Amino acid sequence: MQAVVIGGSIAGLLAARVLVEFYDSVVIVESDALPQSPEARRGVPQSPQPHVLFAKGYQILEALFPGIGKDLEAAGAIKIDWAREFHHFDFGAWNQCDRTPSQIVSYTCSRPLLEWAIRQKLSAYSSIQWLSEHRVNGLIEKQRRIVGIQAESNHRSSIELAADLVVDASGRRSAAPKWLAELGFTPPKTTVVNPFLGYATRRYEATETPNDWKVMLVSQQPPDNTRLGYLAKIENNQWIATLGGYGRDFPPLDEAGFLNFARSLASPRFYEAIASATPLSPIYAHRATANRWYHYEKTGVPTGFVALGDAVCALCPVYGQGMTVSALSAMVLRDWLKETNHGSSSEFQQRLAKNNQLPWAMAVGQDSRFLTTAGRKQSNRLEAILGWYTQQLVKQTSTNAELNTLLMEVAHQLKPPTQFFHPKVAARLLMRRR
Helix, strand or coil, X not given: CEEEEECCCHHHHHXXXXXXXXXXXXEEEECCCCCCCXXXXXCCCCCCCCCCCCHHHHHHHHHHCCCHHHHHHHCCCEEEEHHHHEEEEECCEECCCCCCXXXXXXXXXCHHHHHHHHXXXXXXXXXXXXXXXEEEEEEEEECCEEEEXXXXXXXXXXXEEECCEEEECCHHHCCHHXXXXXXXXXXXXXXXXECCCEEEEEEEECCCCCCCCCEEEECCECCCECEEEEEEXXXXXXXXXXXXXXXXXXCCCCHHHHHHHHHCCCCCHHXXXXXXXXXXXXXXXXXXXXXXXXXXXXXXXXXXXEECHHHCEECCHHHCCHHHHHHHHHXXXXXXXXXXXXXXXHHHHHHHHHHHHHHHHHHHHHHCCCCCCECCXXXXXXXXHHHHHHHHHHHHCXXXXXXXXXXXXXXXXXXXXXXXXXXXXXXXXXXXXX
């Protein structure tokens, strides 16, 4: 039996790792030539931008690839305890960090380094084959079942590849809805919520200024404060510095404009960090940040085909959920294959939709607080009350390290959001308001 994965980014790599447990052969079809070292790829235009690996996502990586944390660290990635070493500025104050080690741990590094580390681990599986420099341009159907893919090489030669299962992990650029429609299937309906967020990112040589942070965030504050700054230590003694602006308040791409935008943030700490640092790269823009969901769970998906990752549910990247949602999607795929014996594709998409609901609601709910967001979701009374309550909790992280740790545990998907409403937490928040 053979499975074909469309796309060799994070979602596709993790899907391939799961598929080797169930198929004799797994072929990853990727349009790029794959670098032998941690280098950016043309097919991943967001590669220079920051990527956050949540603690939950890291736990899944370790389960799939034992020892990958040690490999990352040996390659220069930096281990981070998010309760102690993540500094975030919200509602006019910095958070209070815990002084004792926590289990909210992952690594901060560039996206190319993480992809490279995963590819290195996958190279141990002889059943995985790579078809690089090939772009998939269609699906093959037989008796209302998907039985393979059509692809074209960068040299214009065509190929057909048979498959018992095709997994679309091609990301935001997925053309699967078009391919399904061409074969007479009903394409999924689409929901788009676009906050018109733009990024500008630059690498710097890390300075020797004493500090106790590994990641710093000066957060946006809807509906009026549209600007944010994210600064992270990564491999090779570098910082990755990102500015963002909602509602088309895009950060400039020239040096003076970039620094002036940084100076305008709600806290001066981000600007002070980069003002005297040495730039190591151009300033890279990224504006493909809309939340977009293809509702395969509401469509009759043909047997032999499934989609996951950004090819289904692409989230605004500012919340850092993407790679962890892809990791969770791979776990949904594994459970489905274990329990259904490669059964109904529609059932898989329904399971995946349940998995995506919480991160989607979080991203769309926050983005909808900006009045300039297209397709914004109107909050009902209950959602407004819950939103107010969560804001009170975030405000108190500036004076309460225990609440800050709880916020990190929920944000990193180690605990459910219902933990915010534990009687002890609720009593502390509401008593403080009196």
